[in-house]
Amino acid sequence: MFAPSQNDVRRFFCATHAKHREGSPLTPMEALAADWIAEHPEYHAELADVEAALAAVYDVEAGRTNPFLHLSMHLTITEQVAIDQPRGIKQAYELLAAKRGSAHEAHHEIMECLGEMIWASQRSGLPPDGERYLECVRRRATGLTPAHAAFES
Incomplete structure (x- = not known):
């Protein structure tokens, strides 16, 4: 499994920005x-x-967004969508983007x-719940609650 360190991730984004x-x-x-x-010029100085x-x-309590986490999440979602x-x-x-x-x-x-x-996985110690994640995205895309989605099926 590929598990880059925090510094590896930061170096990757900084080097990519420079290149x-x-x-x-x-x-x-x-x-x-x-x-x-x-897409995020507000991060360019940090990169x-x-x-x-x-x-x-990057302390949440201080109100600082972590640009490396944010950009990593963009890459994660891009890859997830590419391979479904x-x-x-x-x-x-696609539904959410259209909406x-x-x-x-x-x-x-x-x-x-x-x-x-x-967050839920870290808190519970259980593996990430991909179905719950997907349901969250679907709710945002359709505006339907789980009960509505079941009723509509």
């Missing part, structure tokens, strides 16, 4: 990351300073569900 700015060739994963970095990025502490895993995420994403009129906004809504799933 993209320089016009250097990018790997396929770097190209995906560069697209999401471009431009590797040493500061490695030392930064969990099965049905691609359709739910919001924005793939980027759909990603941000899916991030809420992904974050909830990870």
Whole structure:
């Protein structure tokens, strides 16, 4: 299993940002990351300073968004949609993107569900619940509650 460290992730995004700015060739994963970095100019200054990025502490209580977590979640969702895993995420994403009129906004809504799933898994000590995650995304895409979804089927 691929399990990069926090510093590995931060170096990856900083290096990708630098390569993209320089016009250097990018790997396929770097190209995906560069697209999401471009969508978030508010992170560019943080990505431009590797040493500061490695030392930064992103404290939720202080109201600081962790750009590396945010961009990692974009990559995760991009990959999930590309391979339709969990099965049905691609359709739910497409519905949500159409509903919001924005793939980027759909990603941000899916991030809420992904974050909830990870938090619940960490809190319970159980594996992540992909079905619950997918149901969360479907609810956002359709506006139906689980009871409504069952009734509509």
